[in-house]
Structures are given as structure tokens and as C-alpha cells.
Amino acid sequence: MALSRDQIAMRVAQELQDGYYVNLGIGIPTLVSNYVPTDMEVMLQSENGLLGMGPYPTEENVDADMINAGKETVTAVTGASIFSSAESFAMIRGGHVDLTVLGAFEVDQNGNIASYMIPGKLVKGMGGAMDLVAGAQNIVVTMTHADKRGNSKLLESCTLPLTGVDCINKVVTDLAVMSIKDGSFHLLERAPGVSVEEIIEKTAGKLVVPDHVPEMKV
Amino acid sequence: MALSRDQIAMRVAQELQDGYYVNLGIGIPTLVSNYVPTDMEVMLQSENGLLGMGPYPTEENVDADMINAGKETVTAVTGASIFSSAESFAMIRGGHVDLTVLGAFEVDQNGNIASYMIPGKLVKGMGGAMDLVAGAQNIVVTMTHADKRGNSKLLESCTLPLTGVDCINKVVTDLAVMSIKDGSFHLLERAPGVSVEEIIEKTAGKLVVPDHVPEMKV
Amino acid sequence: MAGFNKVVDTYEQAMAGLSDGMTVIAGGFGLCGIPEGLIEQIKQMKTKELTFVSNNCGVDDFGLGVLLQDKQIKKMISSYVGENAEFERQYLSGELEVELTPQGTLAEKMRAGGAGIPAFYTATGFGTPVAEGKEVKSFDGRNYILEESITGDFAIVRAWKADKIGNLVFRDTAMNFNPMAATAGKITVVEVEEIVEVGELQPTEIHTPGIYVNRIIKGQFEKRIERLTLAKN
């Protein structure tokens, strides 16, 4: 069965390692913070200028001056640092963040990503997404495998304006975990109960399928 | 009579204005801080990362972590800020310093300056001088009008490797105050008792001399 | 003798000299850390044809959004816009020009503007619509695009504490774009929560040295929250 949003986040959480600095995008990526293994420490970077983002505040701790990149009120963990947007993106652009998780409209077999603009609709802007995909060495994209009409979002070539080129290594969808290299998607894991055939059918880009495709553990 | 080093500094101090941020180079420029008019406030920038440099410390206040760009022990005035070298030169390169005073080997009629390198001698480096001359809008060069052999240091074209091009507006020497514009030195003032003829004789570059050349007040 | 005292008493003095067609760099991220009173003063002044450089454009009735009603803004240079209806209307009708700029590139353009760096290379945006018309150069086998810096006729900044000579400290994530904005204005105006004695701010804890600041005014801030999110239970 296709994974829920929380299950996708749980699977992405398995990509974390102890001591990782992690930037989580808006939406499913944000949920990943709920599933950090208890024997592990990670620090969350929020691109508006906070390293060491903590949970949402209680009502009495709400502070308009303490928000995250999604403009939500948050707290800072003990040991957090706060800095300017230039410093924050120096950190991101300079490749100092260990893992970036973000959503997308489309990803293609060459690691290109389209995530900020649907022509004909109002363009609201790329925010920090272009910097994040250009700066990170290690990016996981989370999204549904296909759109509501059943069209694949894993393409031979992105159709929408790009957020970045040749930058995505890994995609976790509601159906599968795939790596991207050498111009192909590589099927690594399938969602529990989901058949390899369904994944093949819903992947428009070139997909390399090994003999054995294990089920994800979520 | 030719001015002493302190008299040159006194004359340069007349270029100060209330509220100026000023960078003073090593040598005669440093002496300028002794002649800031008492009805005026200026703040001294030291390019190793100090805005608001104060006087030398007393013996009990010496601190190895508090030095100026000449590596001398100094103090900080009340209201000083301390920052990194990148921030310090952002300030300098960005044109935020109101006045820069520095020494030179040669200056020419096109506002070029040579101050860091004599071929054949050991080259010790330009330090911050190239950034200072490129960043400042308002630079005063202090030097003797001629070298020990009587050769003019105010040239048609610098002979030594340049520190910067087309960047010097004003020169204060032991003999004269000159501005530089339109490819010429312009004689503004002469040292008390120094004749216009002597200045003309010791200026190798093109010198525009007005009918009346007032004596400096030092 | 004024010396280094940069405190002004009125918003009129704070924004004196702003005129039609100027470029204004504004600090703030969403509604966080914005110079509320300076924006209101610009609204009062009815200055037109302004270009604003700001990460966002506020909401309908708060932040830079309030300047849309009288069509004071000609152009926005931002990374993320469109949290309000009037913005959308003016944008779609072509009345409002928008130059979308990646957030990190925007921050760096402001910093570069203040730091005398006219342009820099970044991988951000290579191969995307952002790269259109820009120079591309390869370093160590990777492609980068050339981005030019930004400076403004004015910068409007919100800080937490200032001393009267313009040394600034920002509060928590209200810092955001404010330090870079402060460096990039020909005239930098800072609206602060508190004016403290000179010497009260420790030299190494100052975020923005006073050299960048021209005018300081003590403000009153609503500090509206854009997305209130609370811990469950």
C-alpha cells in the first residue's frame, strides 16, 4: 500500500546519521523531525538564520522574533546559533549541511528537479530552494510517485522550469525509494505491499530494477 | 622650511571632519590621531578588525589580543566594535570609511600610487594597502616631496609597481598640499617659508600653480 | 557638534530625502524583523515608483503590502512573494514588476553591494530561469552563474538595540536580512526597540558596526505573527 505522509517521513528519517546537520523543507520534510531515532542527535538548520531549531513553542513561549523558514513560530534548542541570512546561505551554499530534504513537482533521471513554478499559475518564488539544491551534497526529495491524475512525477526530463540541475541523488515517494545516477533511477526499496510492476508503471523515466527489491521498513 | 613629520600630520588633521570614520596607515599617518581638533569626534578604523581604536595602553592594560593593523598594542574607545578581517575589508572595500591616510613611495599626476614594492629589495607584501586605495573615496597621501637624493616622488608616471590606479585625490608633503585631478597635480598650499619655485623644482609631474599659493597653517 | 549621534526624533527626519523612483532595501523575513514604522512613514509620504529589495512583500494590511494600495511600488526584487491579493492583482495585470531571486543569492547580493563586490559567481540557479542572460563560467568542472550586487538609495532596517552612534544588535531570527540591508543603503535608517548607552554593547557582540548606520529612530512594534504554530498538548 502507498505510504502516508508520515510514513514517507519515517522512511526519510532512516537517512539520518548521528551528528548530521539537516535542512528540512516545508511539508512532508518537516515531519521528518518527528521521527529522529532516539539514540541519535541531529541539528536542524532553518535557512532564515537558525541552526538548532527546536519544537513549536507552548503558548506562553511564543515569540514573534523566533520563526523558521516556513514562517512558523518555533523554539531553539540548547546550543543553537542564530545568524544573518547571508551567513545562513553561506553555510548552505558552501556545502556544510549534511542532508537536505525537500519536496518537488518533478524529478528526472538526470537528477534535475522542478519544484517552484507551474507556468500559468501565479509564481510565488523559489525562496531558498534553488540555493539548497545547489549547495547540498546529499539531497533527498520527498513526493508522491504520481500526481492525482496518475501522471508520473519521475520523468525522463522535467517539463516544468527547473529549480536545479544534476543535483538530486535520492527520491523517497509513497511507493518507492530510488537513487539517481548515470542517467537512471535505480529502484532500491518498495513500499510494503506495493509491487515492482506498479512502480515500473508509474515511473516515466528510465528505471533500473534489480532482481530483488526489498520492502521498506517503516 | 620643510615640515616635520608631526607638522605634516597636523596639516592632514585639518582634512578631518566631525563624525568621520578614518583609517590611518603606518608611519606619519598614525601621528594624525594626536592632532584631532578637540571640538571634533572621529573614529579610527584599524583594518585587522577594530572600529574605534583608542590610545596605546598603560602597562597594566596591555592585552596581546588587542592590537592594531601595525601589530602594536592598543586600546578600544567606548563604543568600539570588533569584527573579522572579512567584515573589516567589507567596510573598506564598500567605501564606508570617510578618509584614508597613507604613505607612499611615489604618486603620479594621474592619481596612481606605488607604495608596497621596490624591485630588487625583498618584497614583504601589500598588507591592506591595495584594498584601502581601491575602497576609499577620499585618500590623502603623506610623504616627503623628494627622496634623500633629491629625486621627486611626485611623477608624471609612477616607476615602481603600483598599489592602485587613479585613486589618489590629495597629497600632503613636507613642502606642499596638492590635489590631483584631470591628469595634473594642483598646488593648493605651501609649507611656511617654502617658495613656489622650490615646489615646482621638486615636482616631476605636471603641476598647475595658481597665481596665489597660500601658506599652510600648522 | 553632532559627532556620531545618529538618533532622530521623528519619522519625517528618519526618511527625509526619499523620493520617487528610488531603490529601497528592506530587512525582514515575512513579517519578522520588519521596520514597521519606517514602512508606515513611506506610506504617509506617498512616494511613488519605488523599487523594493526585500525577501518578501508582507501581507495585505501589514509590512510592505500596505504600500501596494496606493501603488507606491513599481518593482519588487524578492525570493518569495504573493501572500496577498492586491499583490497578485497588480502582478498579473503587469502593473507591478517582480524580479524573483533565490533567497541565498538575494542575501549575498546585498552583502556584496555593501562590501564593494560588484558581482560574484554562484551555482545557485544554473540551468534554471534565473540564469537567463547571465554569464556562465566553469570552476573545477562545475558551472556557475555571475550575479551582480545590489545597493539602495535607502536601506530600512529593524534592530533590537542600538546605541546612539549606530552600533546594532538584532534579536533572535528577527536578524535575517537586516544586517546585509544595513550595509547596502546609501542612507541606512534603523528603527529599534531600544536605544542604549554607548558602551553598553560589548565590542565583539555588535552585529552591525555603527559605520553603516546613518539614522536611528526608536519605534513601537506590533510584531504580528504570520503563522502561529504551537506545541501539541
Next chain:
Amino acid sequence: MAGFNKVVDTYEQAMAGLSDGMTVIAGGFGLCGIPEGLIEQIKQMKTKELTFVSNNCGVDDFGLGVLLQDKQIKKMISSYVGENAEFERQYLSGELEVELTPQGTLAEKMRAGGAGIPAFYTATGFGTPVAEGKEVKSFDGRNYILEESITGDFAIVRAWKADKIGNLVFRDTAMNFNPMAATAGKITVVEVEEIVEVGELQPTEIHTPGIYVNRIIKGQFEKRIERLTLAKN
């Protein structure tokens, strides 16, 4: 589980992995704010053919100067060098390569290296020997040269206080090049005067966030003064 604890107990651990031919970026200005114990450790390791990026090269018997005796340094990238006799001898004999770089350009090259900016334009050095072989471009009628960024295999840094997760605070003008150096090393090693509890450093007062730091060691510092100057009377 190590988590974010970056404190090491020995200088051997601090500099583990340094090998012949590597590039090391060092903080410090003259003898102020230099990582004394890390330099001594490199001397003990007898690592050769090193390139050092540092504003200066110490004096004969202190700072980076001590690495000259065993000819451990192949190349210096600095703004001002030659405060010692052995340096001069090796330089003039061609044993030591020196790349003179304007001080502000050097600071910006380190910052750019850490910030993922491969190159930037600056007016500094245009028309001088520094510009030789570099691209020139005009912006708004002024000429600028293209300068490439610097990164190192290691960065060695001196800080005042660190918490165990690597957040740093620098003391007075011992800050100088240290914050940029910290961002530009593949492995950044910090020698500190004091290790404090996590949480003791205020989030907005941290000069270098821990993300840039790989290893921390508590040092003992001589803090030699290069030019003692005292007030008269």
C-alpha cells in the same frame, strides 16, 4: 554515540590526517590569535610540502615561522610576510614560493571558499601586479578583477571560548582571520582558551556556528606580543 561532541584530548587527534602536500588555512594576524599548539603539533609531525594560507608567517621562533626551519612549508599565500630571517633566506633562494595577496582579498577569498562562491570581482589590485593573468570586467564604468576563492584540506583556528558542539566566540582583535578560516577547511580544528557548557554561549552572540567545526582542543597560549607599545607617561 558521539552526537555533536567535537572535543579531542590530544594534539595528535586534533591534527590526525594531515599529510604531505596539503593546504592549511590558518587564522591569526601577526602573532595575534594564532593556534599556537596546533602549529607546534604540525612541527612535531614533520609534515612536508605544505601550502599555508595565512595573513602572515610569524617570526623566526614563533607562529608559522617555526615550520620554516625544517622546510615544511612549500608555499605561502599571505598579504604580508618576511618578519624573519629564515623566511627571507628561503624566499630569495627560491626554496619557498610566495603568493602575495591583498589583505582584504585574502579575507574574502577564505570567506568565499567557505560560502560556496568560487570567485568574485574586486577593484582591489586592478592595474597592479596582483591583476596579472586575471580576468578584468567593468561594472558601472569601473574596472574590477576576478579573484578565485580558497579552501583548505585543514583549517587551524584559535578561539576564546567553544562549547563542545563547536560554537565559537573570539576574543577582541584575536578574531581577525579566524572566523573565515573556520569556514574554509575540509577539516576545521580549533584550539581554544576555554571550553564552556553547551548553552552558555548566547545564540546571537556566537561568532562561528558549530557546523563549521570538526575538532576542538583546549590549548595553553603564550600569546607573545609582536610590538609592545605603551601610552606615554
